[in-house]
Amino acid sequence: MAGPGRGSRIAVVGLMLCLGAAAPASAGDGPTISGGTACPARAGQPAWVRQSAVPQPGRDFAIGAWAGAQADLLQVANAATPEASEAVTADCRGCHEGDAVLPPDHVATDAMGMDGCRACHDGTQASDLSGLIHLDHTHYLAGVSCAACHGEADPPKEPDTAVCETCHGSLETLARLTADVAPVNPHDSPHGTPYAECSLCHLQHRRSEDFCATCHDFGFDPP
Amino acid sequence: MSERNQATHGLTRRAVMSSGLAVAAAAPFAGAAAAASRAIPETWDEDVDVVVIGTGFAGLAAAHEAAKAGASVALLEKMRVPGGNSIISGGVIAAPGSPMQAERGIEDSADALYDDMLAAGLDLNHRALARLVAEKALETVMWSIEELGAEYDGLSHLGGHAVPRSYALAAGSGAGLVVPQLARLEEMGIEPRTRTLLKRLVRDGDGRVKGVEVHEGFSHPDLDSGTPRAIRAARGVVLATGGFGGDPAFRALQDPRLGGELDTTNHPGATSEALREALNIGCVLIQPSWIQLGPWTSPDERGFGMAPTFVQGATASYGLWVATETGERFVNELADRKTRADAIIRTGNRAIAFVDAAGWRKGMGGNAGERRQRMKETGVLMEYDSLDEMAAAHDIPAERLKETVERFNAAVAAGEDEAWGRYLPQDIAPIDEPPFYAVRLAPKIHHTMGGVAIDTEAHALDVSTGEPIPGLFAAGEVTGGVHGASRLGSCAYADCLIFGRIAGRNAAAMEPWS
Ligand SMILES: Cc1cc2nc3c(=O)[nH]c(=O)nc-3n(C[C@H](O)[C@H](O)[C@H](O)COP(=O)(O)OP(=O)(O)OC[C@H]3O[C@@H](n4cnc5c(N)ncnc54)[C@H](O)[C@@H]3O)c2cc1C
Numbered sequence: 087m088a089g090p091g092r093g094s095r096i097a098v099v100g101l102m103l104c105l106g107a108a109a110p111a112s113a114g115d116g117p118t119i120s121g122g123t124a125c126p127a128r129a130g131q132p133a134w135v136r137q138s139a140v141p142q143p144g145r146d147f148a149i150g151a152w153a154g155a156q157a158d159l160l161q162v163a164n165a166a167t168p169e170a171s172e173a174v175t176a177d178c179r180g181c182h183e184g185d186a187v188l189p190p191d192h193v194a195t196d197a198m199g200m201d202g203c204r205a206c207h208d209g210t211q212a213s214d215l216s217g218l219i220h221l222d223h224t225h226y227l228a229g230v231s232c233a234a235c236h237g238e239a240d241p242p243k244e245p246d247t248a249v250c251e252t253c254h255g256s257l258e259t260l261a262r263l264t265a266d267v268a269p270v271n272p273h274d275s276p277h278g279t280p281y282a283e284c285s286l287c288h289l290q291h292r293r294s295e296d297f298c299a300t301c302h303d304f305g306f307d308p309p
Numbered sequence: 310m311s312e313r314n315q316a317t318h319g320l321t322r323r324a325v326m327s328s329g330l331a332v333a334a335a336a337p338f339a340g341a342a343a344a345a346s347r348a349i350p351e352t353w354d355e356d357v358d359v360v361v362i363g364t365g366f367a368g369l370a371a372a373h374e375a376a377k378a379g380a381s382v383a384l385l386e387k388m389r390v391p392g393g394n395s396i397i398s399g400g401v402i403a404a405p406g407s408p409m410q411a412e413r414g415i416e417d418s419a420d421a422l423y424d425d426m427l428a429a430g431l432d433l434n435h436r437a438l439a440r441l442v443a444e445k446a447l448e449t450v451m452w453s454i455e456e457l458g459a460e461y462d463g464l465s466h467l468g469g470h471a472v473p474r475s476y477a478l479a480a481g482s483g484a485g486l487v488v489p490q491l492a493r494l495e496e497m498g499i500e501p502r503t504r505t506l507l508k509r510l511v512r513d514g515d516g517r518v519k520g521v522e523v524h525e526g527f528s529h530p531d532l533d534s535g536t537p538r539a540i541r542a543a544r545g546v547v548l549a550t551g552g553f554g555g556d557p558a559f560r561a562l563q564d565p566r567l568g569g570e571l572d573t574t575n576h577p578g579a580t581s582e583a584l585r586e587a588l589n590i591g592c593v594l595i596q597p598s599w600i601q602l603g604p605w606t607s608p609d610e611r612g613f614g615m616a617p618t619f620v621q622g623a624t625a626s627y628g629l630w631v632a633t634e635t636g637e638r639f640v641n642e643l644a645d646r647k648t649r650a651d652a653i654i655r656t657g658n659r660a661i662a663f664v665d666a667a668g669w670r671k672g673m674g675g676n677a678g679e680r681r682q683r684m685k686e687t688g689v690l691m692e693y694d695s696l697d698e699m700a701a702a703h704d705i706p707a708e709r710l711k712e713t714v715e716r717f718n719a720a721v722a723a724g725e726d727e728a729w730g731r732y733l734p735q736d737i738a739p740i741d742e743p744p745f746y747a748v749r750l751a752p753k754i755h756h757t758m759g760g761v762a763i764d765t766e767a768h769a770l771d772v773s774t775g776e777p778i779p780g781l782f783a784a785g786e787v788t789g790g791v792h793g794a795s796r797l798g799s800c801a802y803a804d805c806l807i808f809g810r811i812a813g814r815n816a817a818a819m820e821p822w823s
Binding site: 268276277278279280281283286300301 | 484
């Protein structure tokens with residue numbers, strides 16, 4: 087099974103928020119997040135949601151502090167993704183009928199999960215996809231269902247930052263990963279916890295935005 | 310919504326009250342309410358004791374006291390995050406006669422603070438309000454430590470204060486108070502409702518403010534966005550919506566020189582719509598054209614940024630400010646803000662503030678290396694190996710700059726700044742250790758001293774009668790009078806917390822209307 091039918095997929099994608107993926111500690115020398123426990127957000131989901139492919143280990147992400155940090159962040163999330171079996175796939179044209187969402191000569195994506203996209207879009211060879219696809223797609227293609235973040239509430243509500251943290255690690259961990267980003271660490275605001283909500287910048291169903299830019303010129307382009 | 314709120318959901322209102330004519334005739338002594346009363350909503354969507362609008366120091370303090378007094382509270386905030394200017398602010402609060410001063414042998418008193426406030430305020434301060442702030446400042450800082458668990462780790466000397474008397478939050482910003490304020494409120498079951506815009510204050514024909522109309526799901530700055538909702542306030546409404554420093558159009562109405570493109574240190578929600586609504590229902594606007602420019606900001610970054618900590622903390626006490634055209638000092642670097650901002654503007658914003666390496670160390674304290682790196686990366690801070698190099702970079706006549714430094718070093722040796730009468734701290738030393746650090750100066754809109762008139766009980770006053778508007782309280786930067794023409798640094802925190810607490814307590818103590 088490759089996922090829900092097209093109609094329901096559009097609805098699903100439209101409702102998603104936040105990356106789910108926790109479980110084992112990260113591979114290799116990458117930073118560690120609270121390992122061991124399964125991502126609670128994934129419990130009770132069908133197999134195609136709970137499971138998606140693991141990342142290829144040992145990529146070289148060394149292009150500047152920002153790219154490095156982004157790669158580390160990805161690694162944390164990816165490494166925490168459960169073992170592969172049946173993955174949600176990026177049949178982009180399947181939903182975006184007639185829209186030119188992929189360049190004409192793009193390799194076929196129908197059989198890919200998010201890990202497949204990242205094989206090229208890792209920030210070193212091609213665009214890291216930031217801003218090109220919304221994070222709800224990224225999450226969906228990594229096997230995270232709507233309910234994984236939103237729960238069963240109807241209508242769905244914006245999840246708390248704690249929901250993001252179950253898979254992405256604590257805010258302190260994130261701050262450590264981006265400690266060297268210039269000119270300032272985007273995850274270490276001096277303005278306290280209210281300014282540390284993930285969803286201030288990392289929007290899911292539309293393009294993310296640089297919340298700091300309401301007052302500062304840091305020039306962030308958050309994924 | 311609480312059970313209590315649900316129970317009263319759908320309260321209806323007698324039709325007669327929605328006729329302005331009937332209202333005016335029925336309530337001859339209602340002050341400006343007769344002219345300004347609004348149709349009471351047909352139904353209220355929710356019913357609480359106290360509605361607090363704004364989640365800065367003032368609103369949070371009001372909600373805290375109202376909840377402690379047992380009132381149910383709706384705490385409203387239009388932006389996506391709570392905290393307003395308070396959470397991004399500089400983190401210093403006046404505490405005259407404090408333990409930290411005693412440790413350093415600094416003598417001080419509430420009277421001395423009051424005198425400084427009036428001197429900076431050009432005596433336009435409403436004296437009873439200013440006196441209350443001066444007298445309650447110390448106990449308010451102690452309250453923040455004992456009741457909120459706020460942590461302070463330094464004593465700052467801000468411009469216009471006779472002595473160092475400002476407690477500096479360990480967090481380095483107002484978040485060091487806002488975060489614990491929010492935590493205490495959460496313990497009491499109160500969470501700020503963000504993206505909730507105050508649209509209308511509902512003042513009845515009998516003169517009393519009885520509730521609010523809001524837009525939920527508001528998306529700044531679109532004032533028509535969101536879903537309307539009416540909240541009944543059985544006891545009172547506290548207006549704590551902050552200043553209008555971020556509202557160029559309203560600023561320009563008050564001081565035509567200060568509109569347009571001028572940058573501001575304020576958060577983007579520092580706009581005037583709530584203040585204007587207060588005027589609609591009969592509040593009095595006082596002293597609105599006294600708009601303060603911060604003298605320690607830089608044109609090389611946006612907003613408040615990182616310059617002020619350096620310019621105030623290091624250069625004003627241990628360094629110098631010079632006009633680049635002359636290479637000379639042009640103001641007492643520790644004067645009040647208005648004196649300094651006006652002086653910078655007179656140089657045509659061609660002025661720099663600088664210190665030597667020793668001054669940097671003394672003024673910047675912990676984390677100084679990291680901060681220096683960041684400031685250099687953003688281009689706001691410039692580092693020079695010699696005074697000659699600094700002079701060349703800023704087109705300053707080098708010889709005159711060096712003479713200026715020599716003259717100041719002689720003043721340091723003599724223990725008195727004869728030229729400008731600046732306060733010299735005990736640990737001051739000659740300016741001679743390279744490298745030298747400099748920031749360019751350009752004042753930015755910082756504080757709006759004017760606002761609605763209140764009395765010492767935080768009652769908002771009626772424009773027709775001068776008497777309190779029943780059911781309406783106001784606190785914080787949305788009010789006017791405390792600071793007169795120019796607010797002293799670290800006095801806004803005291804003002805907001807003191808009047809916020811009074812407003813919350815008094816709102817909760819009102820008899821509910823029925
Ligand atoms: C950068 C900066 C640094 C500062 N540093 C210091 C300092 O170190 N010491 C000091 O004493 N003072 C300082 N000040 C001044 C001081 O911080 C402010 O005067 C004070 O925080 C104002 O508090 P407040 O509660 O009145 O308003 P705010 O903290 O601004 O809060 C008002 C809130 O009301 C909300 N609001 C406005 N209109 C509406 C509406 N229509 N509906 C719903 N909500 C609304 C706003 O979004 C905002 O969140 C500083 C100010 C700035 C800008």
